Amino acid sequence: MGALPTLAVVGATGAVGSVLCELLSSRKNVWGEVRLIASARSAGRRVLVRGEELVVRELSAEAFDGVDVAVFDVPDDVSATWVPVATERGAVAVDNSAAFRMDPDVPLVVPEVNPERIRDRPKGIVANPNCTTLAMIVTVGALHREYGLRELIISSYQAASGAGQAGIDALHDQLAKVSGDRTIGTRAGDVRQAVGDELGPFPAPLALNVVPWAGSLRDHGWSSEELKLRNESRKILGLPDLKVSATCVRVPVVTGHSVAVHAVFGAEVDADDAAEIIKQAPGVVLVDDPAEGEFPTPADAAGTDPTWAGRLRRALDDPRALDVFVVGDNLRKGAALNTVQIAEQVAAELSTA
Amino acid sequence: MGALPTLAVVGATGAVGSVLCELLSSRKNVWGEVRLIASARSAGRRVLVRGEELVVRELSAEAFDGVDVAVFDVPDDVSATWVPVATERGAVAVDNSAAFRMDPDVPLVVPEVNPERIRDRPKGIVANPNCTTLAMIVTVGALHREYGLRELIISSYQAASGAGQAGIDALHDQLAKVSGDRTIGTRAGDVRQAVGDELGPFPAPLALNVVPWAGSLRDHGWSSEELKLRNESRKILGLPDLKVSATCVRVPVVTGHSVAVHAVFGAEVDADDAAEIIKQAPGVVLVDDPAEGEFPTPADAAGTDPTWAGRLRRALDDPRALDVFVVGDNLRKGAALNTVQIAEQVAAELSTA
Structure with missing residues (x-):
């Protein structure tokens, strides 16, 4: 050609x-x-x-x-x-x-x-x-190559834009309604009352709230989004039997999906080695110095190309497990x-x- | 007397x-x-x-x-x-x-x-x-009595009021600054720029953001809040060797701490039985019909006495594990x-x- x-x-x-x-x-x-x-x-x-x-x-x-x-x-x-x-x-x-x-x-x-x-x-x-899979899979994939992944237990903090422009619009509409009332958010139903019917693509108010639901209902109470994280991680990593439990939650953020990851490996892990693996991996940047306020957040990740990882810790009670917080722009890398x-x-x- | x-x-x-x-x-x-x-x-x-x-x-x-x-x-x-x-x-x-x-x-x-x-x-x-421990421990304690808890993997969605009135004030101040700008939240740093120095008690902007940090830095990158969840759960449940991994994250909610819980037990669990256990337990209400939009959220839990549990699922890859999303008013039950x-x-x- x-x-x-x-x-x-x-x-x-x-x-x-x-x-x-x-x-x-x-x-x-x-x-x-x-x-x-x-x-x-x-x-x-x-x-x-x-x-x-x-x-x-x-x-x-x-x-x-x-x-x-x-x-x-x-x-x-x-x-x-x-x-x-x-x-x-x-x-x-x-x-x-x-x-x-x-x-x-x-x-x-x-x-x-x-x-x-x-x-x-x-x-x-x-x-x-899927955009949530993409927020974490670069980090998880790099660690898997070194340690051999066995299990993922993950909770997401998903942005409104994951539901498209309608999601962004609904969040802004709702924010305009709750902003300025400094007494709101302390009584059951006051946020729902302020937001009214303007839920947009979400099943509950998103402003001043978190909504533990994304996608559609599948068997045994799982959401389609949670099953995507399981099925797609297995397929991308070539691990058809990988154990995965995911809870997907929408948060009042415009852009940037975050995921709290607890990853269990076949071998013992070392936090310093794991940090080095993430530093060397393409497509992810390690931001991990909490004493200096350095950790990834969606407000910092929005509009950027890489995914961001931080809060890297070896589990205190399982030498084969790492906890890490990852963030990616769901519209870009996602x-x-x-x-x-x-x-x-x-x-x-x-x-x- | x-x-x-x-x-x-x-x-x-x-x-x-x-x-x-x-x-x-x-x-x-x-x-x-x-x-x-x-x-x-x-x-x-x-x-x-x-x-x-x-x-x-x-x-x-x-x-x-x-x-x-x-x-x-x-x-x-x-x-x-x-x-x-x-x-x-x-x-x-x-x-x-x-x-x-x-x-x-x-x-x-x-x-x-x-x-x-x-x-x-x-x-x-x-x-x-601690208020985050209290959001989940009523549910976890009820399930522990039946099945024998072995491990907790938890991610929190903590409200601004967990940082006191200063936290509430900072969130309202920040919301006033980002509200009305329908282009905000898509570029790195635009939220930081809008919020300026008004971080209040938080180490990063909380409006239109999530902040994976609460408390002070302890050994090996853990936050004091994460260690409280581990130590307090162990003490309350009388399980000094309970395995606990927690990630604590602040979200732009005024009142109501949420926790995504992955609980591993010593015995095989059944989701219907677990639902019945939670229904019978004092101090927690089960709200779990996602097809009807029924799940707990902080906007609904704020100002109420009980803790709320929903999204109850048996793990697909571990018959001894349950996933559940719990919410409690951090100023009341918390x-x-x-x-x-x-x-x-x-x-x-x-x-x-």
Whole structure:
């Protein structure tokens, strides 16, 4: 292939798609044409990419003609319908929905953890993990390579933007309603009363609250988000029997998913060695000096590319376990950035083919 | 003893003390005189208790003359100095600071879990646990009685009021600064910039953020708050070798501490049986129907007496483990209410002596 490959961005005007367009403008350019695609509602909008104003095209089969790589940042049902259309027309699809993640013929890839899986894509589809999985898996993957992971017990602190622009809007709307009342938040129901029906995509008020629910209900009381953390971690790490217990909780943060991780390994661990492993690992930065107020928080991680790890401790009662707090921008490494990284690796492969 | 006992409330004008005065007005009255005590700065203030306006007295040795039970809601150093003064003058002290909690001669009591320990107080002191421990220990204690607890892996979602009135004020101040800017929270540092130096008692902005730190730094990177959860759980449950790993995180909530609990037991557990155990247990209410949006949140738990449990699930990969999300008002059951419950039990004991 002589010319640079053509990239299609499907869902270019959504919360993740917008970040993806920004990333294309700031990263080393490996693309010839960039084609922006969205629903009929957003078609015709103009978006600046690589210093050039592009007109968003409406999603259609023809829109994929001549496309080498198509990245999808759209709801599951849209991906389920349109990813096969793109691959039939010859594109490699990089899909950020949950539609194909657990398909055994679709690799689920984090370039820092299992880049070798990208080439093994019998359906021409590469899947991008869930944003909460991505916040932790770079750190967990690096530690697993050294110590051999056996079990994960994780609690999430997930940002509103994980529920898209509607989530961001609902949080801001609710904050405007509770802000200024210095007596609020001490009586049962006063936050609910102030917020009223403006719950947005959340099942309870998010302002001045935490909501122990994300996704939809599955068997035995588990949420789909919690099962994604289990299933995706197993697939990415190649550990089909990994023990995982996750509790997913939404917090009143705009951007940046945090995860408190308790990881149990097959071998005894050392906190200093583990810190060195994280420091050496690509895609994660260790920020761990609590005496100086140094630990990762979503307010500091928002808008940045790497994931951030801190509060690294060996468990006091289990020499094989580490506790660590990790944070990642759910729209960047948690979605758009990881997708772009995969797409760039496919582009490099096509260029050298 | 014929007359009703005299109660002294030390720290009557603080965040916890104020709630305690409210509770005294709403609970069955077991007290003769109620004497409010605070620092010189607050002395002279008038507070309504049991429909009667009381003048706050300044803390002094003489203030404890004739007192039968003295409850302390003051900082550790104030308790360390003044609790022995109160007991020397013949009062039973119920202390909500950390000053005496780990003293082997001081019982650490949660009336729903280990009420029998109250009478065993060689120093005349009964200690009240930390507010985060109290959010979870009623649920955990009930399950422990049935299944035999072996290990706790816990992540907290702690409210600003856990850091006192200064914490509440800081959160409101910060919310006022970030509210109304619908672009905030997506760029590294934009929340820090908006909040400026108004961090209050927290080491990082709390509005639109979560802060993985509470308390002071101890050995090997653990925070004092995390070690309290370990040490106090062990002492309350009478399990000196209980394995505990805790990560304590502050969230932008005014009142209500939440804890995601992964509890491993000695015996196989059943989720339906566990739900029944929690339903039957005093001091905790099960709210667990996620399909109907029913799970505990701090906005619903604030201002209420019980602790709340939900999201009860048996671990998918460990038949001996349960995951559960618990919430408690950190100023009520987490502090003032538990203190009052202990004090009332002492009062009953004195009345029948």
